[in-house]
Amino acid sequence: MKNFIKQCLLIFSLIVIVAFLVPAIVSNKWDDFIVILEFLLITVVARFGLLLMNTYVRVHLFLEIGLELLMILIVAFTFGWVFKWYTLEYIWMIPAMVIPAYIVGNILDVIKTRQDVAYINQQIQRRKERLNDKTDKVEQHETAKK
Numbered sequence: 001m002k003n004f005i006k007q008c009l010l011i012f013s014l015i016v017i018v019a020f021l022v023p024a025i026v027s028n029k030w031d032d033f034i035v036i037l038e039f040l041l042i043t044v045v046a047r048f049g050l051l052l053m054n055t056y057v058r059v060h061l062f063l064e065i066g067l068e069l070l071m072i073l074i075v076a077f078t079f080g081w082v083f084k085w086y087t088l089e090y091i092w093m094i095p096a097m098v099i100p101a102y103i104v105g106n107i108l109d110v111i112k113t114r115q116d117v118a119y120i121n122q123q124i125q126r127r128k129e130r131l132n133d134k135t136d137k138v139e140q141h142e143t144a145k146k
Contacts, residue, residue: 005108035083042079046072069102 017036024033049071057064076094080086086093 038079038083038085042075045079046075049075065106069099072102073098 017040020033020036024030050068053064053068053071057067059067073095076098077091080094
């Protein structure tokens with residue numbers, strides 16, 4: 001399911017980029033397309049930050065989640081300030097957009113992890129059953145020799 005959602009979002013992202021790129025080329029007005037590139041840049045920076053955090057920061061689970069969310073919020077606030085996406089009276093909109101997206105992403109990760117664990121446990125159980133069958137056959141063969 002997670003891969004399906006990732007593929008849908010990837011295709012959606014490509015459609016949005018092309019939908020803004022073609023009119024920008026035709027009309028030679030790049031403002032809207034530049035905003036899309038800003039969103040792409042913030043996504044790359046946030047994913048890179050998460051990659052670094054997951055590589056080097058291994059602490060208590062809730063502290064790690066808090067640090068990830070804080071890092072993403074800082075990136076969003078910083079890029080929002082640099083690219084003038086908001087005014088101070090609407091600064092509350094950044095966490096209102098970031099936090100639900102972060103929660104949904106974590107829920108999808110938990111679901112995928114549970115599916116992976118269930119699959120691994122199933123494979124371990126199958127292997128144990130095969131090893132037990134082989135052991136039983138060897139024991140039967142040895143007792144038949146005696």
